[in-house]
Amino acid sequence: MPVNSRLPGFYKLSPGDRLRSASRAAGLADTDLSSLVPPDPDMLATADRMIENVVGTLSIPVGIAANFTIDGRDYLIPMATEEPSVVAAASNMASVARLHGGFHTSTDLPIMVSQVQVVGAPDPRGARMRLYEAEAELLALANDQDPLLVKLGGGARSIEVRIVEASEAVYVVLHLHVDVRDAMGANAVNTMAEAIAPRVAAIAGGRVRLRILTNKADRRLARVRAVFDRDALGGADVVAGIVDAFRFAAADPYRAATHNKGIMNGITAVVLATGNDTRAVEAGAHSHAAAGGRYTSLSHFEANADGHLVGTLEVPMAVGLVGGATKTHPAARAAVRLLGVASARELAQVIAAVGLAQNVGALRALAAEGIQKGHMSLHARNVAAAAGAEGDEIEAVVERLKTGGHVRLDRAEAILAEIRAGRS
Known part of the structure; x- marks a missing residue:
């Protein structure tokens, strides 16, 4: 049946009544949308205060990036993202930067x-x-x-x-x-x-x-630099490959768009976890990338006299610790507590460091084994679950997907069918 989007008085209803009304208007059973309803009724009440016409919430995985030393202090950094390999890459590159003192930052006044x-x-x-x-x-x-x-x-x-x-x-x-x-x-x-x-x-x-x-927050910049150990990255050729990848992005806006997306994979994940405005930060970053009249790389890479990779990043960072979802969303409050930051400027410095680490992680993969090997290996769990695998079936499917070299849903379904047939 066709959907009727005319719902008079919809905004006046409770979240539960809105969900039932929307289900009927879309020709669905009430249970078809039940996964939108959080198990905690307090969370639903909080969501209903945050935006309009609330019917439920969407849960995004939150991981913790480890190994970060920023301005001489260690941090455990919450990252909210649905994309595999982001948290792992940031943590890995933070451990590489740690060998040379970690990340060093500065910020403008807010x-x-x-x-x-x-x-x-x-x-x-x-x-x-x-x-x-x-x-x-x-x-x-x-x-x-x-x-x-x-x-x-x-x-x-x-x-x-x-x-x-x-x-x-x-x-x-x-x-x-x-x-x-x-x-x-x-x-x-x-x-x-x-x-x-x-x-x-x-x-x-x-x-x-x-x-x-204006979201072109170019008076509120966060800057970060770090030295990434040549040998820990994989050697001089990998460093040269990363520098070549940066130069490609600096010269070509088609490559720069993907290069900067890799930076934002890290930045947006922390911005979202802490309840800040992801769209504002992304708009500021991309406008900054085009500040010279042509869209280019936000980051810069070069080799130092010892052959180690030196990475730098400068990006607008309009984030806060008071007001908005940062104060109203319980998960955002928990993320801020975990970080232990004392000011918006400190938060901006942490976020910039994660953006640089994530960028190096992606470039290292591109310069070495290629982006798909590590990314698809981590993505295999999602594919196995999408195929219907449960419990210990997931790891069994993942191992065979990785061995075969092609992480696809049709292969996962075929592997799962074989596993279940073998048990019958």
């Missing part, structure tokens, strides 16, 4: 930027100058919106005014720079932008349209 767009200013460049002249007034107005943030040492710090020439218009765009302390900062900067917008419009002599943060 400055977020909101944009106030003015349309119709008759003299855009004159408006730009008038806004700079009113900087102190605008900053004071912005800071009046969040006295607690100011008390904690944060608040609006400065402005920047840009002239943006679009195809059929010229916009005056004011950037408000805000130190958001240990928050991701979206709510704070958006509130300030909306508060100053009428005054900005009056000074500029135009009309305000958009007033919202």
Whole structure:
């Protein structure tokens, strides 16, 4: 039967009633969607407070990356991801970096930027100058919106005014720079932008349209470097192969997209585990990769005088420890407790280190045995389970899949059938 997506009053229902209503509208039995319902009713209640029209939750595996030494301190790092080999690769490369002191990091102050767009200013460049002249007034107005943030040492710090020439218009765009302390900062900067917008419009002599943060968080960068031991990586040729892979990514946006995806495999997993905004961090990272006008590698690799691999990474990192899911989701709170970080800047440093480790892990596999050998070996368990294997059948199927060299669902199904036939 066709689905009817018209569900009047759906948002008013309880999660359980919504699930039943959706099941009926889709022509499904109530039990068809039961796997969406978490066993803990408190988790369902928490989810219902976080987003709209909640019917259940989706569980993502959380693994712990080991071996990380960052700025002289050891960390156990939670990573939430569905992709095999990510946690293993990060842990493995952290152990290689550990031989030369681990990861070394630095971060900018936690400055977020909101944009106030003015349309119709008759003299855009004159408006730009008038806004700079009113900087102190605008900053004071912005800071009046969040006295607690100011008390904690944060608040609006400065402005920047840009002239943006679009195809059929010229916009005056004011950037408000805000130190958001240990928050991701979206709510704070958006509130300030909306508060100053009428005054900005009056000074500029135009009309305000958009007033919202930018996810191009290039004033909030996290940087990391590490030395990866030549012999532990597999020798001088592997180091040369990794450097060649980096150069390929730096020169070719097609390769850079996959290269940077490997970095984000590590970064996004920690961002998600700690309840931060994965889309904001990813948008910032990819915009940074194109900051020079062409999409390129976020990381850089070279060999030092001793032949060891030196890896560096610089990436915007708008993450926080207060507000949002970081405080409301119990699993995110547990992940933050495990990490033991004391500030948003420390969290950003840890996340950047994981991104670099994950990147090296992928490049090492590409430069040595190829990405599929290790990845598909770990993926084999998923394939065995998808074929219907249970209990000790899973390992039996996995071993035969790995021996055959082709990890495919049809082979797993055939192997499982043989195993079960042999038992009958």
